[in-house]
Amino acid sequence: MYNTSKEPVWFGELRTARGNTILIHDKEFPEASAGRVYLYNTARDAVIEYAEDIVKVNLHDLTDEELKAAKAEYDANWQLARAEFMQRHSGWVEAIHAKPAPAPKKPKVVDPEVSSDDDDDDVELEVDSLDDGFDDWSDDDDRP
Structure with a gap:
């Protein structure tokens, strides 16, 4: 059974009724569609997308x-096919290996020190900001 957690590049054998083929899996490959996996097929000299649940049970480690x-x-054909495959999928590979950029730091807002004689101005601003043009405190609403 194939286990890609041991090595970055896994060589194994696909055993089927049609015959056996050496397949290679590379952890550097971009992720395939859901439930699928990319493997280099030595008989076809190409990276092929396989249905993982179907192919997985037929993959075996090599001695x-x-x-x-x-x-x-x-190895020589594999390296050429790998380079071509990675070139075609370079955007995917970059996205996989890109390290997330840290969020930009926000500059700290420093409040200017308020002197004691400016306290009256602050109160006026607060009162002015509450004045919205409506007289909420009048008794006009209670009149018949």
């Missing part, structure tokens, strides 16, 4: 000897 042989045989 150390098989892994060395697979790397020796397929």
Whole structure:
């Protein structure tokens, strides 16, 4: 069973009724559609999007000897196909690896010190801001 948590690049074998194929998974690949995964298929020399739940049960780890042989045989083609794939999906790759920018810091607003003789002005401003042109305190509403 394939486990991509161990290595950044996983080499494994897809076993099907039609035959066996070496597949490669790279953690650097952009995320595929929901429920799907990108794998490099050595027989087709291309990165292909597979339905993960279907392909996952047929993927198997290689032995150390098989892994060395697979790397020796397929590494050059794999690197070329990978570079082409990543180039086509460069916007996705940049988005995956982009570090979130910190939120810009807001400048601190410093209140000017209020002197004791300016207290009357502050009171007037508060009273003026409450004056909205309506006389809410009149007894006119209570008249018959």
